[in-house]
Amino acid sequence: MPLLEVQQLSIAFQQYTKGSRQQMVTVMEELDLAINEGEIVAVVGASGSGKSLLAHAIMGILPANAYISGSIRYNGEQLDEAKLKSLRGSEIALVPQSVSYLNPLIRVGKQLQTNKDSIEQHSERKGLFERFRLGEHVARLFPFQLSGGMARKVLVSTAALSRTRLIIADEPTPGMHPDDVAEALKQFKQLAAEGCAVLLITHDIEAAIRIADKVAVCYAGSIIEIAPASDFSGAGNELRHPYSQALWRALPQNGFIPISGTQPSMGLGLQGCLFADRCNRAVDACKVSRQESRQIRSGIVRCMHAT
């Protein structure tokens, strides 16, 4: 049984259009994802494709105008508000995306502690600061005094404690020096080896495939492919979806080949495959109906052309 199981998760926002008129904008549609204990699942994909929303939905910290359908199960039980309250900050930890999630008026050292901490966690955290080469003075700084990379390290050290069973890391590495990225990834890997489940949300594919078991690729609010990390190699021919291939081939070390166009927003009520207008394999059938997920070569894909 997976530790975390997300089924048919859809998220919509209620927005004001003109005056007091409101509309529902769907931003995520029928997303399925499962993570086992000791497993690292990376979610990569386009910026603004809803990767962070997934993290926020699991943590139960979406804004009040968001409507969720589908189910999120943790340890076999439905994850509801009451359950989350007792698990957040102890068994489930979030590494947020930016320093703006910290209180600007409290020194960072103090913010990293919660009232669930014991002496053991104190010394653990001290060890983490040393491993990330954060000097002791850093704990006494305010969030605005941290540089971009230092802030990331501080955020990563909030979650990497041994009592944690599920870590949701939202873009933990951008702007960090390669050595520190390696250190942070090693940290996640070690936690996974100790039985912790890690959901790594990132657009750094390189980093993702270095430690993840499975990689889910997100585009315009839906997961279009879940592939074993080893499929991201060579020219990307092992990948199942044209967008995953485009993403892989656009990396500076793999050709730096762009594709034209921009990601559509799901709220427009588009018919058919959301990638169709940028895809060189699109046929008329792609533009008529949304593709269902199919199992192909120990992976999952939403594309009729995938083999």
Add this chain to the structure above:
Amino acid sequence: MQLEGRALSWRYGNGPWLFQNYSITIQPGEVVGLIGPSGCGKTTLGRLLAGYSKPLTGEVKVPGRARNHTGYDPVQLIFQHPERAVNPRWRMAKTLTEGWSPDTELLESLGIKEEWLQRYPNELSGGELQRCCIARALGPNTQFLIADEMTTMLDAVTQAQIWHTVLHHASVRQIGLLVISHDHALVSRICTRTLTFG
């Protein structure tokens, strides 16, 4: 006509010196990469060169920079976080035309859509906003462009798309580029010369 920083030094308050007597020159049409560990002062150096702060020692020499820093500056800085570089209360149309009026050709090549112009910054994603910030910085008087982790927050496809456009304009108009980044693969792919900082 080069951008020159001579013997620059900087530290915050009474803290340790981030850099001392650092000199850097960028020629027109050159793409220079700047790499270094986090917190070593790369962003600060970019801010000094772009004229956002005054160096504690040394001077920054820019051809055509007004002495009192008024008007459109020939050195444009593109920030890592575009959402902090735009006025949240302005619609994008106003932000885009703040310094000059980008032509439709440029907007199209950056993938900026007509419908974004009537929106506010919080209604656009980071990638969409960054495209607008780049269009805003590519005015006819821009001679040097400092890209501070310009595409760090973006996915690979968008990154490649944006860099192809920027590099094209830079080479056509002989704009000198300083690329501040942690991504060695990106820097070695696009830069003609790389500086290690800190």
